[in-house]
Amino acid sequence: MRKKPQLASLQLAIMRTLWQKGEATVADVRETLESEGRELAYTTVATMLAKMERKGQVAHRAEGKAFIYRPVLGQEQVSRSMVTDLAERLFSGDVTLMVSHLLDGCEISAAELTRLKALIRKKELEERNAR
Amino acid sequence: MRKKPQLASLQLAIMRTLWQKGEATVADVRETLESEGRELAYTTVATMLAKMERKGQVAHRAEGKAFIYRPVLGQEQVSRSMVTDLAERLFSGDVTLMVSHLLDGCEISAAELTRLKALIRKKELEERNAR
DNA sequence: TGGATATTACTACCACGGTAAGAGGTAAGT
């Protein structure tokens, strides 16, 4: 029985860096966040990473003076659980309704619509083959 | 420029009741939550409603002894902003990616897939007519 | 009238996200 991890915004931003780089030092993470327009004190990032380690979301190994952090939770796992959780809370799990709001809420290109159609077709095939 | 409201789980549950009933007393809300398996003290619900009023999410009018609360934020507004916000934070706004995770994350019936296809077709038409 | 009941008001508490300063260690340059 799996947990369902919920990450807040800074935590997610940190995880994104780790997912992207594989592993990173505090300074690395801080720099990446800065390049995304999020200027934080060094200690802020370090504290957050320590808190996240206590909760098992990341882990570290020491290399010389510095700690090198790596993600423990997988990106897929986090994304899925957060998305389905929101669908649950907002729409009582009605995926169609959720997608509908997604499409309404932001502009979406014709190309993306095509990709979506392909996605659904693939899903239909899986469905059919499953049974 | 509008704010983008973010509601936590209890707050959402309360809003759902208000959206559904139009308006409700504290006792009404408490009862509804209880029927959803969420047993809370009367005062808990009342406190939460007061906090939410301070933030402009709900409003009340007094009728005799009791307060009658009504939603201020619209369901559409909240849903859209929360969904697109999550899409932003998780997938940098890539809607297709988000839908993909939605479909993977939970079982989805053939009927729902059909509804989704219809939804996309409708969206395509709107797109074409818009320009 | 007086007690029971329902309702709001005030206050408090905990956990946690986010933020950061300050203390203290270690490595490296001059």
Next chain:
DNA sequence: ACTTACCTCTTACCGTGGTAGTAATATCCA
């Protein structure tokens, strides 16, 4: 050897979600 820069650790503070007890107040009923 001393300073400097960089690193972690500890501690703290604020806001807010969530939960609820207690006090004050209004209402109804016998």
